[in-house]
Amino acid sequence: MHVMHVRDCRVFVAGYAEYLSEEMDVVSVDFEAEYHRMRYAALLWNYGLQKMKKGYVNDNDDPPRPRTKNISSPDEIEIVSIE
Incomplete structure (x- = not known):
């Protein structure tokens, strides 16, 4: 069984983002972190x-x-209340 090290998490997140952006199937088992790195x-x-x-x-x-120093405040119409 492959033990994932802490530093592998970053490359896993990058790989996951790539799979999502390319609309590929996400591999959760046997992810080759060193290959992707x-x-x-x-x-x-x-x-x-x-x-x-x-x-x-x-x-x-x-x-x-x-940088713009003026930040406009939202109108009441733009504010959404979640109850």
Whole structure:
């Protein structure tokens, strides 16, 4: 029996989200955490290489966007009461 380690939970959640977004059957038994961990690492590495080849820069290099300081309060019609 495979014992899932604490660090495997993150990759399981990522895999579950991928299965849901792709509308695939969710596998709850025999989930290969190490395979998915390596696969996601390779996908992220490839994504970084593609960005580098195309000359993209990180969002961190961009100046911060101005934030809206005014927050409108909801109208009474928008407020829903659950009883």
